[in-house]
Amino acid sequence: MRKELDSTTELAILEAARKVFIMKGFDGARMQEIANEAEINKALLHYYFRSKDKLFEAVFIEAFVKLVPAILIVLNSKLSLFDKIRDFVEVYLDALNQNPHIPIFILHELSHNEDRLSRIVRSSGLNPTLFIQQVKDEISAGNIIPIDPRQLIVNMLALCIFPFVGRPILKTVLFNQSEQEFRDFIQTRKAVVPSFIISAISKKQSS
Amino acid sequence: MRKELDSTTELAILEAARKVFIMKGFDGARMQEIANEAEINKALLHYYFRSKDKLFEAVFIEAFVKLVPAILIVLNSKLSLFDKIRDFVEVYLDALNQNPHIPIFILHELSHNEDRLSRIVRSSGLNPTLFIQQVKDEISAGNIIPIDPRQLIVNMLALCIFPFVGRPILKTVLFNQSEQEFRDFIQTRKAVVPSFIISAISKKQSS
DNA sequence: GTCTATATCCAGATAGAC
DNA sequence: GTCTATCTGGATATAGAC
Known part of the structure; x- marks a missing residue:
C-alpha cells in the first residue's frame, strides 16, 4: 500500500507529526503546527496523507509498535x-x-x-x-x-x-x-x- | 468567591461538564455537548462560568480532590x-x-x-x-x-x-x-x- | 511536488430580547 | 436567569497556479 521509496518530505512530515501528536494528543494537535514543525506547507500534509485522521493513524501505529x-x-x-x-x-x-x-x-x-x-x-x-x-x-x-x-x-x-x-x-x-x-x-x-x-x-x- | 447557594442549574452544568470533560479531555470536549448533556442552552454555560477554561478548571479540581x-x-x-x-x-x-x-x-x-x-x-x-x-x-x-x-x-x-x-x-x-x-x-x-x-x-x- | 488562496465548517464567546 | 441569533476566529480540507 505504501510508496516503495519514502520521500524525505514524507519522513519529515511523519517526524513532525510524531512530535506534535504525541505531545498534544489528536484533539490538541493542529495540522498547522505539524506543517511548521516539518518546515513545509499545510497543504502538503494533505497531499501525502489525505486527512488528519490518516496521519494520526500512521503516528499511532508507529508509536504502538515501538513499545x-x-x-x-x-x-x-x-x-x-x-x-x-x-x-x-x-x-x-x-x-x-x-x-x-x-x-x-x-x-x-x-x-x-x-x-x-x-x-x-x-x-x-x-x-x-x-x-x-x-x-x-x-x-x-x-x-x-x-x-x-x-x-x-x-x-x-x-x-x-x-x-x-x-x-x-x-x-x-x-x-x-x-x-x-x-x-x-x-x-x-x-x-x-x-x-x-x-x-x-x-x-x-x-x- | 463562589456564590453562597449553588443553583440547581449550576450543579447540572457541573455534572454535565464533569461527564464530558472526563470522557473526552479538555481539547476533545465541546461546550455544545456539555450544554446538551445539562439540557440547557450554550449561552448559560458562559453565564455561570465565563469560559471553557474556567469550567474545566472547576471540573479538574473537583476530580483531583476526589482522589x-x-x-x-x-x-x-x-x-x-x-x-x-x-x-x-x-x-x-x-x-x-x-x-x-x-x-x-x-x-x-x-x-x-x-x-x-x-x-x-x-x-x-x-x-x-x-x-x-x-x-x-x-x-x-x-x-x-x-x-x-x-x-x-x-x-x-x-x-x-x-x-x-x-x-x-x-x-x-x-x-x-x-x-x-x-x-x-x-x-x-x-x-x-x-x-x-x-x-x-x-x-x-x-x- | 510544492505553493497560495480559499472554501467550508464549527468552535467559543457575546448581544440583546424576554 | 434563560433563551435565540450572531460575531469572530481558527480549524480541516480543497482548488488551482507553478
Missing part, C-alpha cells in the same frame, strides 16, 4: 521465569526511557477511541499465553507462591509504565520538580523493580 | 506499616472503582498543562514525609528489607492506578473485551496487591 516488540521479545524467549522478569524490566524501562511520552499518549487515545483503535491493538500479536503457562508451571513445581499469572503481568507492566504516565505528579510530590532526580529515580528502578517482583513471588522459608 | 484525600487519610494515619499498606490499597481501589476514568483524565491533562495545573497539585497538600519516615524506621528496626521509601510509594500507586489507565489494552489482551472479567480482576486485586507488596518488602528467613 510492543520490547514486551514480546522477552515474554516469548526461553529464559527462566526470574531471568525473564529481570530482562523484561531492563529492556522495557530502556524502551520507555527513550520514548517517555508514548505511554500516556497511547493510553489516552485508546481510552477515547476504543473502537477505532482496538483493531490495531488486536493485530499487534500481543499474546501472553506462553508466559502464563510458564508461571503456572513454576507454581505447580512449588518454585513460587500461587498467583494468577495475569495479576503478575499487570503488576510487571504497572511497575514499569506508571512512573512515566505519572511523571508530572511524581515530580511535584516526590522530586521537587527536579528532572535530574526523576531520571536517577528511573535508573534506580532497573534494579529495584526486578527484586521487588521476585521477592514478592518467592516463597518464604518460614512456612 | 487525593483517599491517599492522605491513610498515609497520615497511625496504623502500622503493613496495616497502612492494606488499608491504602483497599480504600484507593474503591475510590478508583467509583471513578475509573479520572486517573487517565488527570494524568493526561497534567502532561499537557504542567504549568497551568501544577499549582493545583501543589496546593493539594500531598505530603508523604510522615510515611517516608515510617518506612525508614521499619528498615532501621530490621522489620523490612532496605528500600527507598519513594520507590515503595511509587510501587503502591502504580499497582493501584495502572489497571485503570491501562484498561483498554488489558481488556483486549487479557480479558477478551469482557467488562465483567475485568471487574472481577480488579476486585481480586484488593487482596492480591497488598500481599504482593508486603511479601516483596518482608525479610526472607533464609538470609
Whole structure:
C-alpha cells in the first residue's frame, strides 16, 4: 500500500507529526503546527496523507509498535521465569526511557477511541499465553507462591509504565520538580523493580 | 468567591461538564455537548462560568480532590506499616472503582498543562514525609528489607492506578473485551496487591 | 511536488430580547 | 436567569497556479 521509496518530505512530515501528536494528543494537535514543525506547507500534509485522521493513524501505529516488540521479545524467549522478569524490566524501562511520552499518549487515545483503535491493538500479536503457562508451571513445581499469572503481568507492566504516565505528579510530590532526580529515580528502578517482583513471588522459608 | 447557594442549574452544568470533560479531555470536549448533556442552552454555560477554561478548571479540581484525600487519610494515619499498606490499597481501589476514568483524565491533562495545573497539585497538600519516615524506621528496626521509601510509594500507586489507565489494552489482551472479567480482576486485586507488596518488602528467613 | 488562496465548517464567546 | 441569533476566529480540507 505504501510508496516503495519514502520521500524525505514524507519522513519529515511523519517526524513532525510524531512530535506534535504525541505531545498534544489528536484533539490538541493542529495540522498547522505539524506543517511548521516539518518546515513545509499545510497543504502538503494533505497531499501525502489525505486527512488528519490518516496521519494520526500512521503516528499511532508507529508509536504502538515501538513499545510492543520490547514486551514480546522477552515474554516469548526461553529464559527462566526470574531471568525473564529481570530482562523484561531492563529492556522495557530502556524502551520507555527513550520514548517517555508514548505511554500516556497511547493510553489516552485508546481510552477515547476504543473502537477505532482496538483493531490495531488486536493485530499487534500481543499474546501472553506462553508466559502464563510458564508461571503456572513454576507454581505447580512449588518454585513460587500461587498467583494468577495475569495479576503478575499487570503488576510487571504497572511497575514499569506508571512512573512515566505519572511523571508530572511524581515530580511535584516526590522530586521537587527536579528532572535530574526523576531520571536517577528511573535508573534506580532497573534494579529495584526486578527484586521487588521476585521477592514478592518467592516463597518464604518460614512456612 | 463562589456564590453562597449553588443553583440547581449550576450543579447540572457541573455534572454535565464533569461527564464530558472526563470522557473526552479538555481539547476533545465541546461546550455544545456539555450544554446538551445539562439540557440547557450554550449561552448559560458562559453565564455561570465565563469560559471553557474556567469550567474545566472547576471540573479538574473537583476530580483531583476526589482522589487525593483517599491517599492522605491513610498515609497520615497511625496504623502500622503493613496495616497502612492494606488499608491504602483497599480504600484507593474503591475510590478508583467509583471513578475509573479520572486517573487517565488527570494524568493526561497534567502532561499537557504542567504549568497551568501544577499549582493545583501543589496546593493539594500531598505530603508523604510522615510515611517516608515510617518506612525508614521499619528498615532501621530490621522489620523490612532496605528500600527507598519513594520507590515503595511509587510501587503502591502504580499497582493501584495502572489497571485503570491501562484498561483498554488489558481488556483486549487479557480479558477478551469482557467488562465483567475485568471487574472481577480488579476486585481480586484488593487482596492480591497488598500481599504482593508486603511479601516483596518482608525479610526472607533464609538470609 | 510544492505553493497560495480559499472554501467550508464549527468552535467559543457575546448581544440583546424576554 | 434563560433563551435565540450572531460575531469572530481558527480549524480541516480543497482548488488551482507553478
